[in-house]
Amino acid sequence: MGGKIFLNHEKFKIINNDIFLTDEISKESVDLIVTSPPYNLDIKYNSHNDQISYEDYLKFSHKWLSRCFEWLKEDGRLCLNIPLDKNKGGQQSVGADITTIAKKIGFNYHSTIIWNEGNISRRTAWGSWLSASAPYVIAPVELIIVLYKTRWKKDEKKQSDITREEFMEWTNGLWNFPGQNKKGAGGHPAAFPVELPRRCIKLFSFVGDVVLDPFLGSGSTIMAAVNNNRKGIGVEVDKEYCEIAKKRILEETKILNNESASILIEVNKECQKIQKKQINQTSS
Numbered sequence: 001m002g003g004k005i006f007l008n009h010e011k012f013k014i015i016n017n018d019i020f021l022t023d024e025i026s027k028e029s030v031d032l033i034v035t036s037p038p039y040n041l042d043i044k045y046n047s048h049n050d051q052i053s054y055e056d057y058l059k060f061s062h063k064w065l066s067r068c069f070e071w072l073k074e075d076g077r078l079c080l081n082i083p084l085d086k087n088k089g090g091q092q093s094v095g096a097d098i099t100t101i102a103k104k105i106g107f108n109y110h111s112t113i114i115w116n117e118g119n120i121s122r123r124t125a126w127g128s129w130l131s132a133s134a135p136y137v138i139a140p141v142e143l144i145i146v147l148y149k150t151r152w153k154k155d156e157k158k159q160s161d162i163t164r165e166e167f168m169e170w171t172n173g174l175w176n177f178p179g180q181n182k183k184g185a186g187g188h189p190a191a192f193p194v195e196l197p198r199r200c201i202k203l204f205s206f207v208g209d210v211v212l213d214p215f216l217g218s219g220s221t222i223m224a225a226v227n228n229n230r231k232g233i234g235v236e237v238d239k240e241y242c243e244i245a246k247k248r249i250l251e252e253t254k255i256l257n258n259e260s261a262s263i264l265i266e267v268n269k270e271c272q273k274i275q276k277k278q279i280n281q282t283s284s
C-alpha cells in the first residue's frame with residue numbers, strides 16, 4: 001500500500017503508484033473517471049506487461065473496475081475508452097465483455113459513444129482475400145462506454161460550462177476526431193488525444209468536480225480537467241510517464257500562465273531533492 005504522491009497541486013495530483021496498491025484516493029470522493037486502460041495488445045510499456053492471456057486480462061479488468069467503483073461517489077460516472085473488439089491472437093468481443101464485468105461489479109450502463117479516429121492503418125489483415133472462406137471484418141473505431149454508480153441524474157445545482165454547439169454535437173454518440181501520436185504525447189506509446197477527456201469532462205461533470213484517471217499515462221485527462229476548471233487526479237505506475245505527464249501539464253495547461261511561479265518552485269524543490277540524493281549516493 002502507500003501514497004507515493006509524485007506531484008501535489010491545488011488543481012491536480014499525480015500519484016506514482018499501482019492502482020491496486022494506492023491508498024491515496026478516498027472512497028466515494030470522485031465525480032467522474034475518464035480512462036483508457038492497457039488494451040493487452042503487446043504495447044511496449046515501461047512498467048506493465050501488455051501481453052497476458054485474455055482470461056487474465058478480464059480478471060485484471062475486474063480488479064481495477066472494482067477499485068474505481070469504490071472511489072466513485074453515488075452519482076459518479078465512468079467514461080471507459082476501450083477497443084470494440086480484438087483481432088490479434090484470436091477474435092474477442094472486448095467491449096461487450098468488459099461492459100458485462102462492470103455490470104457484475106455494480107455499475108449501471110448508460111450508453112456507448114463510438115469514437116471514429118479514422119485510423120485506417122489498422123487495416124492490415126484481410127483473412128481470406130476475396131473469398132468467403134474466412135474474411136476479417138475490422139471496424140476502425142474505439143468505444144467510450146458510459147457507466148454510472150447508483151443514479152444517473154445529479155441532484156446538485158452546480159455549474160455546467162458546455163456550449164449549445166458542443167452539447168448538440170457531443171450528445172450524438174458518434175465522435176470524429178483523430179488519435180494521438182507518440183511524439184505529441186511526449187513519447188508515451190498509447191495516449192488518447194486531450195479532446196477525448198475534454199468532451200467527457202464538459203458533458204458529464206460540473207465545474208469544480210473531481211476527475212480521476214487511474215491509468216494516467218502522459219497526463220491527457222489531467223490536462224483536460226485543469227483547462228476546464230475541474231480538479232484532476234491521476235495514478236500512473238511508471239515514474240517516467242509521471243515525468244512526461246508533469247511536463248505536459250505544466251507546459252500545455254493554463255496553470256503555467258496563471259501560476260508559473262508557485263508551480264515552478266515546487267518542481268525545482270523536487271529536482272534539488274533528487275540532485276542531493278544522487279550526490280549523497282555517489283559520495284558514500
Ligand SMILES: C[S@@+](CC[C@H](N)C(=O)[O-])C[C@H]1O[C@@H](n2cnc3c(N)ncnc32)[C@H](O)[C@@H]1O
Pocket residue numbers: 017018019020035036037038039045046047048185188190191192193214215216217218219220221235236237238241
Ligand atoms: C493506455 S495507457 C493510458 C494513456 C493515457 N490515456 C494518455 O492519454 O496518456 C495505460 C497506462 O496505464 C499504466 N498502467 C498499467 N498498469 C497500471 C497499474 N496497475 N497502475 C497504474 N498504472 C498502470 C501504463 O503504464 C500506461 O501508461
